[in-house]
Amino acid sequence: MSVLAARRMPHALLLAGPAGMGKCIFASKLIQALTCEQPQNDGQGCNFCSGCYLQQVGSHPDHIKISPQEGRQGISVDHIRQIHHQLTLSAKKSRFKTAIIYPAEIMTLSAANSLLKVLEEPPGDSVIILITNICSQLPATIRSRCQQLWFIPPPLEEAKIWLQQHVPSTQNLDLISLLRLVGGAPLRALKYIDQSLLSFREQLINDLFFLSKEKITFLDIAQNWLKEDLEEPLYWVLTFAEDMIRIKNKVSTQWLINPDIAHLLQFFSEKIQIDILFSFLKRIEHDLWLWKSQSSVNSQLLLEKLLIDWFLYFNEDYCEYP
Numbered sequence: 001m002s003v004l005a006a007r008r009m010p011h012a013l014l015l016a017g018p019a020g021m022g023k024c025i026f027a028s029k030l031i032q033a034l035t036c037e038q039p040q041n042d043g044q045g046c047n048f049c050s051g052c053y054l055q056q057v058g059s060h061p062d063h064i065k066i067s068p069q070e071g072r073q074g075i076s077v078d079h080i081r082q083i084h085h086q087l088t089l090s091a092k093k094s095r096f097k098t099a100i101i102y103p104a105e106i107m108t109l110s111a112a113n114s115l116l117k118v119l120e121e122p123p124g125d126s127v128i129i130l131i132t133n134i135c136s137q138l139p140a141t142i143r144s145r146c147q148q149l150w151f152i153p154p155p156l157e158e159a160k161i162w163l164q165q166h167v168p169s170t171q172n173l174d175l176i177s178l179l180r181l182v183g184g185a186p187l188r189a190l191k192y193i194d195q196s197l198l199s200f201r202e203q204l205i206n207d208l209f210f211l212s213k214e215k216i217t218f219l220d221i222a223q224n225w226l227k228e229d230l231e232e233p234l235y236w237v238l239t240f241a242e243d244m245i246r247i248k249n250k251v252s253t254q255w256l257i258n259p260d261i262a263h264l265l266q267f268f269s270e271k272i273q274i275d276i277l278f279s280f281l282k283r284i285e286h287d288l289w290l291w292k293s294q295s296s297v298n299s300q301l302l303l304e305k306l307l308i309d310w311f312l313y314f315n316e317d318y319c320e321y322p
Contacts, residue, residue: 009034009096010147011122014104016135017151020188026151027100027129028055034127035060035094051094061092065100074293075107080114087118087126095125102131105138106293112139119145137289153184162186167193181257200228204236205261211307212268212314218307222300230299234288237306241281244269248277272313280309 013030015023029044032055036045045052054060064086066079083099091097101107107115119128119142130146132138153159160175163186167173173193181201182188192198207224210216225233239257246256247269253262269277287306291297 009127011126012119012128012130012146014135014138014143014146014148015129015131015151016148017133018153018183018185018188019133020182020185020191021151021153022187023131023151024102027102027131030129031055031063031098031100031127034096034098035062037094054093060094062094062096063098063100065102067100067102068106075101075104075111077108077110077114080107080111080118083128084114084118084123087123087128091125097123097126099126099128100131101128103134103292104130104132104142105134106289107138108293112142116141116145134289154186156180156184159184159186159189163189163193166190177260180259183257197228197232200232201236204233205264208237208240208310208314209264211311214315218304218311221307222303225303226299230291230303231288233303234284234291234306237310238281238284238288240265240268241277241284244272245274245277245281248274268314276313280313283309 015027017023032045032047032052033039033043035051035055037049037051038046040046045055047056051060055063058065064083066075066083068075068079079101083101087097087099089097101115115128116139122128130138130142135143135148154162156176156179159179163175163179167175167190175189178189178192178198179186181198182192204225207216207221211218211221243256243258243262243265247262247266253259256262256265258265272280284306287302291299291302
């Protein structure tokens with residue numbers, strides 16, 4: 001917060017890193033500090049003034065947030081025009097006019113071009129914060145005009161200590177293994193504990209194995225998986241593909257995202273050529289982006305196509321658990 005205390009905030013910040021690292025929480029705290037009427041010596045908001053209160057309830061007149069994630073629609077050029085209009089107005093309660101864009105990677109091309117013009121000639125005393133889980137999907141021209149702040153997963157032992165403070169002692173969980181499954185992101189791990197998502201992962205693994213043996217149909221699986229947020233099955237199949245690529249390249253098991261099923265992934269990886277595996281991985285990444293950014297996407301059709309591909313790549317009548 002030293003740059004904040006010195007009033008040398010950049011016009012644009014890009015917060016990048018894996019999901020579950022607290023980027024949105026950091027952005028909210030930073031915006032609150034910028035619009036606080038009585039900022040503390042360490043640069044943080046006081047939590048008591050009207051500026052802090054309005055930020056906490058989401059109705060500060062000098063702030064706008066574009067985050068259409070729940071509606072699963074892309075961030076359009078009209079959204080960016082809303083931001084530009086808001087930032088060109090005179091501030092009503094604070095020195096800074098602020099905006100948050102999340103997730104920034106789902107901006108359309110026209111939206112990115114419109115934002116680029118804003119970043120090239122930012123209105124005075126304005127701060128735009130872009131938040132992304134996949135920085136590579138943002139245009140290089142956007143990235144180059146932002147001061148970038150990377151959120152890197154902490155050491156596993158430190159993350160474990162933090163989790164222990166937020167998980168009931170009655171839950172007997174292997175927190176280190178859980179953190180490895182979610183890429184070391186503490187908030188994502190906490191979400192998996194609170195929502196019992198690990199049981200869904202176990203079901204997903206079994207479904208994919210039995211699909212390869214033709215003991216379950218892809219239609220049945222799709223109906224089961226669609227009961228959850230589609231991001232979850234796409235994320236896990238994505239990690240399975242990544243791990244199979246690591247296995248084919250002789251990477252040690254300790255570097256896998258899913259080391260608990262390394263034997264099964266080894267078994268599957270032997271059935272597919274690595275170039276096809278890379279194409280499959282790229283397809284899943286595109287599906288994940290498509291589902292996040294396009295509200296018109298038919299989730300069931302997207303998932304059925306993914307499962308059909310899995311069946312074609314890994315089906316073998318005589319396969320057994322290794």
